[in-house]
Amino acid sequence: MSVHILLLSLTVICAAFAVVRTRVIRAAIMLASISILVTITLFVLKTPLAAIFELSVCAGLITVIFISVISLTNPLTKEERSEERENMFKKFLLLPVIIIVCGVSFYMLTKGINFIPVSGPEAVEVSDKAELWHLRQIDLIGQIIIILTGVFGVAVLFKDNKDDKK
Amino acid sequence: MNYESLALFKLYLITAPILFVIGIYAIMITRNIISVIIGLEIMTKGVTILLAAAGFFNGRPQMVEPLIITMIVVEVVILMISAGYIINIAKKHNSLSVENIKNIKG
Numbered sequence: 001m002s003v004h005i006l007l008l009s010l011t012v013i014c015a016a017f018a019v020v021r022t023r024v025i026r027a028a029i030m031l032a033s034i035s036i037l038v039t040i041t042l043f044v045l046k047t048p049l050a051a052i053f054e055l056s057v058c059a060g061l062i063t064v065i066f067i068s069v070i071s072l073t074n075p076l077t078k079e080e081r082s083e084e085r086e087n088m089f090k091k092f093l094l095l096p097v098i099i100i101v102c103g104v105s106f107y108m109l110t111k112g113i114n115f116i117p118v119s120g121p122e123a124v125e126v127s128d129k130a131e132l133w134h135l136r137q138i139d140l141i142g143q144i145i146i147i148l149t150g151v152f153g154v155a156v157l158f159k160d161n162k163d164d165k166k
Numbered sequence: 167m168n169y170e171s172l173a174l175f176k177l178y179l180i181t182a183p184i185l186f187v188i189g190i191y192a193i194m195i196t197r198n199i200i201s202v203i204i205g206l207e208i209m210t211k212g213v214t215i216l217l218a219a220a221g222f223f224n225g226r227p228q229m230v231e232p233l234i235i236t237m238i239v240v241e242v243v244i245l246m247i248s249a250g251y252i253i254n255i256a257k258k259h260n261s262l263s264v265e266n267i268k269n270i271k272g
Contacts, residue, residue, distance in 0.1 A: 001173075008181040019191065049235065072256070103184055
């Protein structure tokens, strides 16, 4: 129980820090740490395959993409950053209040719900491998289509426009 | 489901929407496109945690694994495409403000 509470509270704190940061590179690093915490949570919740995906893709690949995008763009000057920080602190004063109100309201909403699973037809025990490759074939096709769409989108977006060179 | 696991499931049920709300708040407040994408990522983390918790406390964690993997794939593709957009916008306008998207014509 204490492990769950520790992991979840750390995740929320990291998320709040990632949102409040004015330097986007630090926010990206905080996002990577959220991914690591989510990975540990997934391991605790007995979904190791998803945890490995989360660690390799979200904590690894996404962070690399973020950092490369940030390095390709121009950073803010000192004056701009201090101005943005002032504006941000004014705006983010409401964040803790919203988090507390949201948490209490969700707790009140879920208080009356009966979470005991309804006994339906007996679940057939299948291994993770069989579940992914045999029972979820449409999901796999969908994933392949999504990846191809992404590749096509990136190829179109990163293509140099000839008119820009003129 | 015993009392302890029910309490734990409620804890997950409260934390996941909090993460979701933090993400929405980030998207609403900031003008930086990269921060908007970071907010979107935080929202998906909340959904991932909720899915995993639902599978675990239902006694069928292997059911949600493919769903989480599919979600991660979608997340990466969204990020890749938005990264392309961000670089193009930054090249054209020399700024990462969301306001630049409003000025796109043609």
